[in-house]
Amino acid sequence: MQNQPSTSANSKISTFERNLSWWVLACIAVGIALGQWAPHLFQAIANIQLAQVNLPVAVLIWLMIIPMLLKIDLSKMQEVKQHSSGFMITLAINWLVKPFSMSLLAGLFIRHWFAPYLPSAMIDSYIAGLILLAAAPCTAMVFVWSNLCNGDAKFTLSQVAVNDLIMLFAFAPLVALLLGVSEIQVPWATLGLSVMLFIVVPMLISQIWRYFLKEDALKSTLAKLQPLSLAALLLTLVLLFAFQGQQIIAQPMIILLLAVPILIQVYFNAGLAYWLNKKFKVAHCVAGPSALIGASNFFELAVATAIALFGFNSGAALATVVGVLIEVPVMLSIVAIVNNSHHWYTNNQSNLSK
Numbered sequence: 001m002q003n004q005p006s007t008s009a010n011s012k013i014s015t016f017e018r019n020l021s022w023w024v025l026a027c028i029a030v031g032i033a034l035g036q037w038a039p040h041l042f043q044a045i046a047n048i049q050l051a052q053v054n055l056p057v058a059v060l061i062w063l064m065i066i067p068m069l070l071k072i073d074l075s076k077m078q079e080v081k082q083h084s085s086g087f088m089i090t091l092a093i094n095w096l097v098k099p100f101s102m103s104l105l106a107g108l109f110i111r112h113w114f115a116p117y118l119p120s121a122m123i124d125s126y127i128a129g130l131i132l133l134a135a136a137p138c139t140a141m142v143f144v145w146s147n148l149c150n151g152d153a154k155f156t157l158s159q160v161a162v163n164d165l166i167m168l169f170a171f172a173p174l175v176a177l178l179l180g181v182s183e184i185q186v187p188w189a190t191l192g193l194s195v196m197l198f199i200v201v202p203m204l205i206s207q208i209w210r211y212f213l214k215e216d217a218l219k220s221t222l223a224k225l226q227p228l229s230l231a232a233l234l235l236t237l238v239l240l241f242a243f244q245g246q247q248i249i250a251q252p253m254i255i256l257l258l259a260v261p262i263l264i265q266v267y268f269n270a271g272l273a274y275w276l277n278k279k280f281k282v283a284h285c286v287a288g289p290s291a292l293i294g295a296s297n298f299f300e301l302a303v304a305t306a307i308a309l310f311g312f313n314s315g316a317a318l319a320t321v322v323g324v325l326i327e328v329p330v331m332l333s334i335v336a337i338v339n340n341s342h343h344w345y346t347n348n349q350s351n352l353s354k
Helices: 020-037 039-046 055-069 074-113 120-134 142-148 153-181 188-211 215-250 253-279 284-295 299-310 315-340 342-353
Strands: none
Touching: 020 039, 020 215, 020 315, 039 215, 055 188, 055 215, 055 299, 074 120, 074 153, 074 253, 074 284, 120 153, 120 253, 120 299, 120 315, 142 153, 142 284, 142 315, 153 188, 153 284, 153 299, 188 299, 215 299, 215 315, 253 284, 253 315, 284 315, 284 342, 299 315, 315 342
């Protein structure tokens, strides 16, 4: 059995990851160009399916998700008692606030206020994509964000581990509930298969693999897999935008309009988590990652599920990709807010304790 690695939450963000949004923009341009140049090739790729799940994309999603899940140490869950208030606040934001607030925002912005500027046939699909994005909390990249705000590493590890376990059981029912409320047909068989393929199986593979790796081997393996994981993400985006190209060229404002509810929801959840931690006198080293975990999304899972449920060229897939596009700059801005407000946060805590 391996020793517990200390690098999961201590790795600095790489130049590549810091500029991920620019790489995503490049993938948008390349994907649109390739889609216009060779539409039949990408249509053939889209037709390689098993039970509505695109097999090439499934392989790419595994390459994305497994290295991230390999960082998760499920044994860290026993340490949650040390920061119970921050832990409960983050869980409440992730599972009781974020999915439902996104469903509300998507209904207001996409179904009503922005509807005249969007293709009517895609409204339901856009809303479904936004719901999928919000229902998948916390990516492994949150370790990077936590490190940048000097967050407590044990809290971050335990929170992510518990979120991933909850996701095994809650993701599908939650998505089905919110899609049903939004009057969107729920493809139960495909949803169940997506959870099995993109949560259960990668979780089992990563944890079995992790169990047999020693600490040094784990560090080396993660270092080798990280570039592969990012490359798989970017290649998936190229494929997505190759199918979305005509729609984006026809209405380039779609991405901007989809970004609006995502931005509001991310800053709202981060601010609410940060404020609640302050009210409950939680240490700043826990409040920072709590806000970041509360705001971030497992966008790899959201993209995979959107493709499996609605297809490559769906509005749902596009909406989840917009989440990828804005994830890095938005999370870096929240890190900056958390760091710059440290003095205010500690002073406020001191006043409350008097």
